[in-house]
Amino acid sequence: MVIDVELRNVTKRFDRTTAVDNLSLQVYRGEFFSLLGPSGCGKTTTLRLIAGFEIPTEGEILINNQIVNHKRPYERNVNTVFQNYALFPHLTVAENIAFGLERKKLPRTEIRQRVAEALELVQLTGLDHRYPKQLSGGQQQRVALARAIVLKPQVLLLDEPLGALDLKLRKEMQLELKNLQHQVGITFIYVTHDQEEALTMSDRIAVLNQGRLEQLGAPEEIYEYPKTRFVADFIGISNFFKGKITGNTGQRLEVETEDGLIVKLPKEDHLKIGEKVHFSVRPEKMWLMSEMSSKNGENQFPGFIERKIYTGNATHFIVSLSYTQKVTVLLQKGDRESKRGPWTVGDKVWISWKPEDSVILKD
Amino acid sequence: MKRFRQQLFVFFNRHPSLSLLSLLGPSLFWMGIFFLVPLLIILLYSFLQKGPYGGIIYQFTLENYRRFLDPLYLTILIRSFKLAVMTTVICLVTGYPIAYRIAFASKKWKNTLLVLIILPFWTSFLIRTYAWILLLRDTGLINQLLLKFHIVREPLKLLYTEGAVLVGMVYGFLPFMVLPLYASIEKLDKTLLEAAEDLGATPLWKFLRVTLPLTLPGVIAGSILVFIPSVAAFVTPDLLGGAKTMMMGSLIQNQFGPARDWPFGSAISLVLMILVLISVFIYLRLTKENKGI
Amino acid sequence: MKNTPSQYPSLPAFPHPCVPPSPRPHISWLDWITGLGYLFLYAPILILIVFSFNNSRFNVVWKGFTLDWYIKLFEDTKILEALKVSLIVALASTAISLVIGTLTAWAMYRYSFKGKRILEGVLYLPIIIPDIVMGISLTLFFVLIKFQLGMASIIIAHVAFNISFVMVVVRARLQGLDRTLEEAAMDLGADEVTTFFKVTLPLLSPGLIAAALLAFTLSFDDFVISFFTAGVGATPLPVQIYSMVKLGVSPVVNAISTLVLIISFILVILTEKLQRK
Ligand SMILES: Nc1ncnc2c1ncn2[C@@H]1O[C@H](COP(=O)(O)OP(=O)(O)OP(=O)(O)O)[C@@H](O)[C@H]1O
Ligand SMILES: [Mg+2]
Numbered sequence: 012m013v014i015d016v017e018l019r020n021v022t023k024r025f026d027r028t029t030a031v032d033n034l035s036l037q038v039y040r041g042e043f044f045s046l047l048g049p050s051g052c053g054k055t056t057t058l059r060l061i062a063g064f065e066i067p068t069e070g071e072i073l074i075n076n077q078i079v080n081h082k083r084p085y086e087r088n089v090n091t092v093f094q095n096y097a098l099f100p101h102l103t104v105a106e107n108i109a110f111g112l113e114r115k116k117l118p119r120t121e122i123r124q125r126v127a128e129a130l131e132l133v134q135l136t137g138l139d140h141r142y143p144k145q146l147s148g149g150q151q152q153r154v155a156l157a158r159a160i161v162l163k164p165q166v167l168l169l170d171e172p173l174g175a176l177d178l179k180l181r182k183e184m185q186l187e188l189k190n191l192q193h194q195v196g197i198t199f200i201y202v203t204h205d206q207e208e209a210l211t212m213s214d215r216i217a218v219l220n221q222g223r224l225e226q227l228g229a230p231e232e233i234y235e236y237p238k239t240r241f242v243a244d245f246i247g248i249s250n251f252f253k254g255k256i257t258g259n260t261g262q263r264l265e266v267e268t269e270d271g272l273i274v275k276l277p278k279e280d281h282l283k284i285g286e287k288v289h290f291s292v293r294p295e296k297m298w299l300m301s302e303m304s305s306k307n308g309e310n311q312f313p314g315f316i317e318r319k320i321y322t323g324n325a326t327h328f329i330v331s332l333s334y335t336q337k338v339t340v341l342l343q344k345g346d347r348e349s350k351r352g353p354w355t356v357g358d359k360v361w362i363s364w365k366p367e368d369s370v371i372l373k374d
Numbered sequence: 375m376k377r378f379r380q381q382l383f384v385f386f387n388r389h390p391s392l393s394l395l396s397l398l399g400p401s402l403f404w405m406g407i408f409f410l411v412p413l414l415i416i417l418l419y420s421f422l423q424k425g426p427y428g429g430i431i432y433q434f435t436l437e438n439y440r441r442f443l444d445p446l447y448l449t450i451l452i453r454s455f456k457l458a459v460m461t462t463v464i465c466l467v468t469g470y471p472i473a474y475r476i477a478f479a480s481k482k483w484k485n486t487l488l489v490l491i492i493l494p495f496w497t498s499f500l501i502r503t504y505a506w507i508l509l510l511r512d513t514g515l516i517n518q519l520l521l522k523f524h525i526v527r528e529p530l531k532l533l534y535t536e537g538a539v540l541v542g543m544v545y546g547f548l549p550f551m552v553l554p555l556y557a558s559i560e561k562l563d564k565t566l567l568e569a570a571e572d573l574g575a576t577p578l579w580k581f582l583r584v585t586l587p588l589t590l591p592g593v594i595a596g597s598i599l600v601f602i603p604s605v606a607a608f609v610t611p612d613l614l615g616g617a618k619t620m621m622m623g624s625l626i627q628n629q630f631g632p633a634r635d636w637p638f639g640s641a642i643s644l645v646l647m648i649l650v651l652i653s654v655f656i657y658l659r660l661t662k663e664n665k666g667i
Numbered sequence: 668m669k670n671t672p673s674q675y676p677s678l679p680a681f682p683h684p685c686v687p688p689s690p691r692p693h694i695s696w697l698d699w700i701t702g703l704g705y706l707f708l709y710a711p712i713l714i715l716i717v718f719s720f721n722n723s724r725f726n727v728v729w730k731g732f733t734l735d736w737y738i739k740l741f742e743d744t745k746i747l748e749a750l751k752v753s754l755i756v757a758l759a760s761t762a763i764s765l766v767i768g769t770l771t772a773w774a775m776y777r778y779s780f781k782g783k784r785i786l787e788g789v790l791y792l793p794i795i796i797p798d799i800v801m802g803i804s805l806t807l808f809f810v811l812i813k814f815q816l817g818m819a820s821i822i823i824a825h826v827a828f829n830i831s832f833v834m835v836v837v838r839a840r841l842q843g844l845d846r847t848l849e850e851a852a853m854d855l856g857a858d859e860v861t862t863f864f865k866v867t868l869p870l871l872s873p874g875l876i877a878a879a880l881l882a883f884t885l886s887f888d889d890f891v892i893s894f895f896t897a898g899v900g901a902t903p904l905p906v907q908i909y910s911m912v913k914l915g916v917s918p919v920v921n922a923i924s925t926l927v928l929i930i931s932f933i934l935v936i937l938t939e940k941l942q943r944k
Contacts, residue, residue, distance in 0.1 A: 394774055394778045394780060397771065397778075401767050401790070404830060405793075408805065412801075412804035416800070476701070490708070491708075496931050496935045498905060499890065500888075500908060501928060504924060505712055505714065505924075507916060508916065606798075640803075646797055647800050650796060
């Protein structure tokens with residue numbers, strides 16, 4: 012696979028804060044690559060480093076296998092869609108889109124033609140002569156997109172481009188953006204703090220925390236097999252357990268949690284008896300039963316329903332297994348609840364999950 | 375050529391301290407030589423003695439400051455202060471309702487009213503003060519009207535009085551009061567007033583407990599902005615006041631003019647400046663504290 | 668069409684208690700005070716303007732319309748000379764202070780450095796300190812270094828206070844400038860020079876024009892500082908007007924005053940228009 016952008020041990024420090032901390036990653040040609048993480052984790056800084064607005068304190072940035080650390084932004088074949096759009100208020104829509112083309116000294120007719128194409132691509136035909144102020148938020152967003160795409164950059168950098176839009180428009184634009192990327196075939200590096208957005212749109216996701224890379228992988232990988240507690244917690248909901256390894260029975264690890272539950276986990280070679288482990292289980296992987304059942308696997312524990320939260324297409328049950336250990340169990344509509352439901356608060360229930368649905372976390 | 379300019383930009387980008395110096399250089403030079411040095415000269419002169427025919431004798435003395443205690447000069451100092459405070463109070467009392475009215479005016483009117491307040495700032499203070507001579511002198515418009523309607527027998531002496539100076543200063547500095555007041559009344563959350571009404575406050579109570587405290591920063595800003603030019607006024611007392619209404623500004627001018635006493639003039643200037651800086655300092659302290667609320 | 672509205676019980680005719688009665692325009696005491704305030708601000712100016720057209724030497728009562736005073740005005744070489752001095756001083760000091768003030772504003776906006784707060788304070792000083800003090804101190808300075816008082820000394824003095832005003836206005840504009848716009852320009856392939864001329868300058872220009880107009884007006888209208896720093900042979904208009912006023916009220920003063928006021932009004936309206944853009 013061709014590598015478009017590569018970061019090698021990049022660190023960026025501002026006066027006191029380390030915004031990006033020893034970050035290494037590769038972005039492949041044509042992929043939709045997301046940088047995901049909570050506010051202040053260094054997503055924007057990473058993007059600005061690639062765009063050329065910041066110079067790394069340490070490490071190297073490569074575009075097209077060439078080190079570009081000290082190249083000015085206009086010397087790089089990447090373009091940015093800014094978080095606040097950064098449309099030039101003194102130029103019309105058409106002039107905004109033509110801005111980059113004019114710098115390339117293209118002939119007039121070609122510029123006009125490409126601007127028209129770009130406007131069509133983002134469905135803004137006819138608004139050429141408006142000023143940014145006269146556009147809605149969604150329209151401004153499209154202009155910002157068109158202005159960058161019209162230059163046919165090798166890589167397009169997008170910093171929470173949908174952040175300012177309302178939920179409905181946001182969902183629409185997510186689809187459109189994805190389509191657009193297929194159409195133009197440009198590599199997208201996409202910054203967001205919205206995990207759902209990252210999961211639905213990306214080919215690969217890099218999860219950042221405090222400037223460090225927590226995990227890099229495809230959406231399913233990140234969701235199903237989070238490597239760290241941070242990832243498991245940040246993406247979706249997880250039930251966390253802490254314990255010590257007490258046995259190793261061929262196929263299974265046996266762990267005694269702090270509350271004295273004996274839990275079976277999938278085998279992991281590098282873990283020894285006596286070691287401490289953290290693991291997590293997704294709420295939808297857990298079963299809820301009225302009684303203990305022989306066919307329902309190895310991990311079965313009694314508990315009380317403490318709360319029941321109805322959210323339309325699903326129901327969350329908060330079940331307390333002990334004084335300190337509570338878990339969330341999620342039942343989809345028409346799921347297993349029908350077996351003997353509906354449970355209510357205070358009911359005694361059994362929960363269970365398959366050993367392979369436990370994910371061991373690095374600390 | 376273009377290539378060269380670009381290289382220049384890149385060069386400056388790589389050497390921020392050099393570009394900073396070239397940006398600040400001109401103003402450091404100008405302000406240093408033509409503003410700070412002259413102020414230092416005043417400071418220096420204020421401790422020197424005056425020569426027999428004007429000019430300076432380079433001999434240290436505190437005499438120039440001691441002379442402020444001379445009743446003759448003390449009266450002038452006190453008068454300046456008194457008139458400045460009176461101007462400020464009158465401006466505040468008249469400016470507040472005006473600012474309030476503008477802040478609550480309809481959008482269409484608001485802009486016009488504001489421009490009309492700002493406009494005088496852009497016009498010659500000298501000329502506007504001169505206009506009052508036309509109104510106040512013995513044969514001026516006011517006396518003409520009073521005579522015509524037989525309110526008085528003979529013209530009142532209006533010009534060259536403290537009253538005339540006061541009117542002239544209020545007239546000149548009222549916009550300085552209205553603008554900051556307007557700004558803070560405008561910012562006032564109007565629902566707070568409704569809440570006060572809802573809780574049973576009478577209009578007066580509402581004003582005293584809600585509006586006034588919340589617009590206090592504007593009151594302070596306006597008061598200081600009026601007080602400073604008032605206490606240092608030169609044109610107004612010079613044109614509208616007489617010999618009996620001399621203020622600090624005219625006193626300074628006197629020392630550099632007929633009296634030819636530069637050291638004393640420097641000392642008065644310095645005192646005036648310190649008075650002004652103290653009020654600015656108070657202003658900054660008060661507004662900072664107010665922000666915390 | 669079964670569900671015609673008439674089938675529903677009609678709403679009570681009286682207004683809902685929550686809706687306040689529609690405001691009837693009435694003139695409150697606030698309106699009165701405000702009106703009087705504006706009258707107070709503008710009556711003297713209006714009377715001055717009216718009297719400048721009054722056909723009476725002593726301009727005591729209205730004797731009919733005339734343009735005589737304006738004709739006299741343009742025959743008065745002293746006034747014309749003073750006007751010329753004022754215009755030259757205003758133009759020169761505006762040009763110089765615009766350049767210096769803008770550079771300073773730029774430095775204050777872009778860089779943080781040691782002693783920035785102190786420099787900021789010093790830069791605000793000329794706005795704050797009494798103009799008479801500034802005028803006196805500069806005069807002493809010129810006398811001390813034996814610099815001939817004249818046009819040059821006035822220009823130097825005016826630049827010294829105008830730098831501060833220009834800096835404040837331009838800096839306010841810069842503060843409102845979105846840094847990402849310049850980054851966007853570079854991102855789209857514009858180098859530093861192009862970015863400056865294509866993005867920064869156009870966005871800054873209303874501020875620059877406003878600053879220039881302000882500096883011009885302040886210089887053109889300044890009396891106190893000019894009064895002290897002017898020497899023989901270079902009398903700016905306000906100083907000329909002052910000496911005429913000191914000699915006594917004359918209709919020619921009314922006329923020239925009216926002209927100066929009108930010039931100022933035009934400048935304000937221009938600035939307002941530009942700020943709107
Ligand atoms: N120019 C700067 N100077 C100093 N600190 C900075 C600067 N830019 C960013 N930082 C700091 O670096 C850290 C990372 O900031 P960054 O903007 O990259 O976060 P982010 O992940 O984009 O957050 P958000 O989701 O809120 O946009 C933050 O702690 C921020 O305060
Ligand atoms: Mg960000």
